[in-house]
Amino acid sequence: MVELRNRQPLVLIASHGEWVGRSVESVLELNDYAVLRVDGGRRALDLARHVSPDTLILDTALSEIDGITVCRALTDDPLFDHSTPIFITSPAPASNRMRTEALEAGAWDFLTQPLxxxxxxxxxxxxxxxxxxxxxxxxxxxxxxxxxxxxVRGLRHWAAQLGARASRNHEALACVVVTSNTPADVTTAGKPVSAALSYMADLCRAKSRKSDVVGYVGESRFAILAPDTDETGARQFVSRLQRALDRTTTAGTRAETQTPLHAGFYAAADFSASGVEPVDVVGRAEAALDYAMASGGKGEPLSFDDLPAS
Structure with missing residues (x-):
């Protein structure tokens, strides 16, 4: 049993090469993660089931059992916590087939080395x-x-429903996560939310279609699950929100403002071919938003598929 000091997230690394594993381990430890590192797939599978890591990084070229097989075994294990993020890494340029196989096995992301x-x-x-x-x-x-x-729970519920329908009918599915620079602090328990947060909630609801599912994921972020929506539709939705946000009502008069809307999204033209679990679409859209904000983007919506390859 591994005890985590200061409640550090525990990362289980299973790598083919010791140098790569040690390098990733060192960087993670410098960023306040606790790390367990092994070099075999069978050992990784055993530890994942008994130690309950917070996330896993698995190499495709592990000895005994490869990383994709380990990932699939954990995904199929009803006792494993399926909310645990799993990264699959490849030590060499990987084919699209291998990438798809990893995602179908339950990986949250597929990375190529050097990372x-x-x-x-x-x-x-x-x-x-x-x-x-x-x-x-x-x-x-x-x-x-x-x-x-x-x-968040409601979004997860609807993502499963919409994802199942999109897969069954080979339809498009998108998720957009947005936030603005407008302060949206929430007051103490029992008090109403700030006007800014309420305004953004109303705006997202008003600019969404009846078929869309609008949710709040915290930290002034709003997620919109949009069935029958591809990348073009996701970008158009963000544009509608930005135009509406640029015109606000102040003291009963219309006033032009410039409030940048930051947005990240994930979109699949045929969700059945994406290899992505429905409950993961919100997390992918949030990852795109995080990267857009961290890289100093100019407000253009960023697709998860456009994140730099690792």
């Missing part, structure tokens, strides 16, 4: 934040009491 460690850290932080939210949401309502929109 872009800054991108890995950003994605890991995003996925772990999403995981914490999912865990916290298990005991909460499908509706967020502050905004009246769907909660």
């Amino acid at each position: 872009d460690i800054e991108s890995v850290l950003l994605k890991m932080a995003t996925f772990l934040r999403a995981r914490r939210r999912l865990v916290d949401a298990e005991s909460t309502s499908l509706i967020d009491p502050q905004t009246g929109l769907y909660s």
Whole structure:
């Protein structure tokens, strides 16, 4: 049993090469992660089941059992916590077939070496934040009491429903996550949310279609699940929001403002061919938003598929 000091997230690394494994381990430890490192697939599978790491990094070229097979075994294990992010890494340029196989096995992301460690850290932080939210949401309502929109749990429920339909009918599916620079602090318990947060909630609801699912994921971020929506549709939705945000009502008069809307999204033209689990689409959109904000983007929506390859 591994005890985590200061509640550090525990990362299980299973790498083919010792140098790569040690390098990633050193960087993670410098960023306040606890690390377990092994070099075999069978050992990684055993530890993942008994230690319950917060995230896993698995190499495709592991001895005994390859990383994709380990990932698939954990995904099929009903006792394994399926909210645990799993990264699959490849020590050589990988084919699209291998990438698809990894995603179908349940990987949250597929990375090629040498790793872009800054991108890995950003994605890991995003996925772990999403995981914490999912865990916290298990005991909460499908509706967020502050905004009246769907909660994280509600979004997860609808993502599963919409994803199943999109896969069955070979339809498009998108998720957009947006935030603005408008302060949206929430007051103490029992008090109403700020006007800015309420305004953004109303705006997202008003500019969405009846078929869309609008939710609040915390930290002034709003997620929109959009069925029958591809990349073009996702970008058009963000443009509609930005135009509406640029015109606000102040003291009963119309006033032009320039409030940048930051947006990240994930979109699949045929969701059945994406190899992505429906419950992961919100996390992917959030990862794109995180990267857009961290890289100093100019407000253009960023697709998860356009994140730098690692």
